[in-house]
Amino acid sequence: DTEVTQTPKHLVMGMTNKKSLKCEQHMGHRAMYWYKQKAKKPPELMFVYSYEKLSINESVPSRFSPECPNSSLLNLHLHALQPEDSALYLCASSHRQATNYGYTFGSGTRLTVV
Amino acid sequence: RKEVEQDPGPFNVPEGATVAFNCTYSNSASQSFFWYRQDCRKEPKLLMSVYSSGNEDGRFTAQLNRASQYISLLIRDSKLSDSATYLCVVTTRGSQGNLIFGKGTKLSVKP
Numbered sequence: 024d025t026e027v028t029q030t031p032k033h034l035v036m037g038m039t040n041k042k043s044l045k046c047e048q049h050m051g052h053r054a055m056y057w058y059k060q061k062a063k064k065p066p067e068l069m070f071v072y073s074y075e076k077l078s079i080n081e082s083v084p085s086r087f088s089p090e091c092p093n094s095s096l097l098n099l100h101l102h103a104l105q106p107e108d109s110a111l112y113l114c115a116s117s118h119r120q121a122t123n124y125g126y127t128f129g130s131g132t133r134l135t136v137v
Numbered sequence: 138r139k140e141v142e143q144d145p146g147p148f149n150v151p152e153g154a155t156v157a158f159n160c161t162y163s164n165s166a167s168q169s170f171f172w173y174r175q176d177c178r179k180e181p182k183l184l185m186s187v188y189s190s191g192n193e194d195g196r197f198t199a200q201l202n203r204a205s206q207y208i209s210l211l212i213r214d215s216k217l218s219d220s221a222t223y224l225c226v227v228t229t230r231g232s233q234g235n236l237i238f239g240k241g242t243k244l245s246v247k248p
Contacts, residue, residue: 065238065239065240065241066238068235113180113181125169126236128180128181128182129180130179131180133178
């Protein structure tokens with residue numbers, strides 16, 4: 024079992040819906056990440072939080088809104104998504120940003136926008 | 138030129154074979170190196186970090202050549218359960234920890 028927990032595992036939403044993806048880790052990691060992965064492609068970075076502060080936003084459209092309520096939780100709020108936003112959304116964490124120890128990924132939320 | 142390039146694959150090998158994956162990176166400021174494996178429709182999982190001195194974990198050996206900007210992964214005595222996509226991953230000084238992924242190489246181990 025992964026030590027980074029993501030919910031829900033699957034999500035189908037319409038283009039007018041508002042939904043949230045949740046991520047939780049209790050490893051004491053202080054950096055948390057959102058990645059997006061399309062089929063047969065590597066993961067692409069969306070956002071980085073370091074010590075609960077947003078440190079990287081990779082030019083992600085505003086219909087994706089991250090939130091880090093505390094050091095263990097990371098949310099991704101979704102609103103007015105497009106069908107091309109359908110993908111696997113992965114949360115990851117690490118001891119700190121720019122670590123030599125690798126990142127731990129959650130099992131992801133498979134999102135379908137209809 | 139892409140930042141991290143890997144063998145295109147796929148690699149189809151029989152059980153017991155030795156398989157070698159190669160990876161090159163373009164940014165000489167790269168500082169951390171990893172191999173991840175990703176099973177179909179699953180998340181990437183850290184297989185091993187890669188160090189200049191080389192490191193081994195059971196049947197897996199990783200090597201890093203900073204001068205050539207080259208990383209390798211060797212799998213000996215391959216098992217059916219080794220079938221997965223292997224991702225070469227790099228972080229670069231100044232990238233604020235962003236993992237830079239290669240496109241991955243798919244390995245299929247056949248009985």
